[in-house]
Amino acid sequence: MIYGLGGALNLAYGQMAVMSAMVVLFAMDAGVPALPAVGLGLLTGALLGLVLDLTIFRPVYRRQGEARVLLSLLLTLGLAFVVDGFLTWRIPFRGLTLNIGGGPIDILGVPMRRGSLLASAITILAFALLFAFFRTTALGRAVRSVIEDEQGARLVGVDPRRMLRLILIMSGFLAAIVAVTRAMVTPVTVTLGFEITVFALIVTVVGGLGSFPGALLAGVILGIVNSIAASYIGTFLSLIILLAAAGITILLRPSGLLGVRE
């Protein structure tokens, strides 16, 4: 979601999600009820965003343009490997599953799992809140101004550094939401990090780097492509089809679905 914003890419995005999921898992192991445990997980996500901002993103944001993107890719990729390695070494077979009780619910005659429904509802709500934040609040506009033109933002009195920090905190929080909602449908294992990152990356690039409505549109379209491919052809091939769909989009519209042409 908040991914390609601020001229940097975070390849440790999926790892942020997985780490948040592991916090939920350990909290529940320690006897914390599910809801507070999830709260703790979301907090962890936000905190991880802040930690990233204060550490490896410091040199990243000191650079401009291409140098910033490249350095962010390099540093976060390194971090992603370290986190992945550490998790598979210490807790190789753990996975977070959040069981939402009760049988399937019929919606328009189609039986839907409660977990999927709740996950969708939370995702839609998160998107709506995010959209409202960006469109209607002064702070949201200030964040967007930094994404659009950092120097322009400074000229209206916005401190880009603080907005970029906010972006990373929100990004971590949303990564944790991704982890939690996913855990309602399938187990979030320690090795899932890169898959989450890749999906986020595809959505961002297809939607248009830094475009919020673009990311939403791409997320929905690719989600549909993914599930159709998964149910008719099989999960293994679905990722290939997903990448193919992304590739075709990029070929047809190099700046993404709703991206701005440079």
Add this chain to the structure above:
Amino acid sequence: MLEVTGFSAGYQGNDVIRDVSFSVNEGEAVMIIGSNGAGKTTLFRSICGLSPTSSGSVRFNNLDITGMPAQRIVRLGLGFVPAERHLFPRMTVHEHLALGAYPQRPDPATMTIVFDLFPRLGERRRQHAGTMSGGEQQMLAVGRALMSQPRLLVLDEPTTGLAPKLAQEAYQALQVLRRQGLTLLVAEQQVPLAMAYTDRGYVLENGVVSLEGTSAELAADPRVRTAYLGVT
């Protein structure tokens, strides 16, 4: 109001402008003229905190603002409209103006002033900046700067890329702002136009101030006439 003393700035140790001194008094309109590459843009960007300063000092309303970041300088009442404009392509006219007042809420009276000055902006409130013409973008850049209710407005080549008629209109708009009490500092390549609308001026050549005087004096100076007014 603005006092620049012994000011040098540039990129990576290479000073583009050297030991530049000039001042702008309250209520004045002052121009900095010079050919392409003379250092006008570097000078303005450094004064306004977008680019680093090597040495010298900038005082604004008796406050030392040398090397202060742009986002703080703006809040002190010094508005800057850079030559590249730095608008937000995917944001609407209205959003630009609202942001111009950041962190305060946009003042409706100031917004009315902007729309009176540039009726085109009023007609295009919901249009994205990226889809606007050069002239409209320039209006928006000025309008956005005005929303912070500056006391000094610094403009870097406000007529770049504008047709002669639009350039004339731009200066007429600035004239209106002056009558409302705004102090102006303008860098300009279109020298005749700037001379007609300013009180005083400085000539910047290869990064140093080579001449200064009232706009009328400069207009009569033979060196200015050959170099910038195309009179032989």
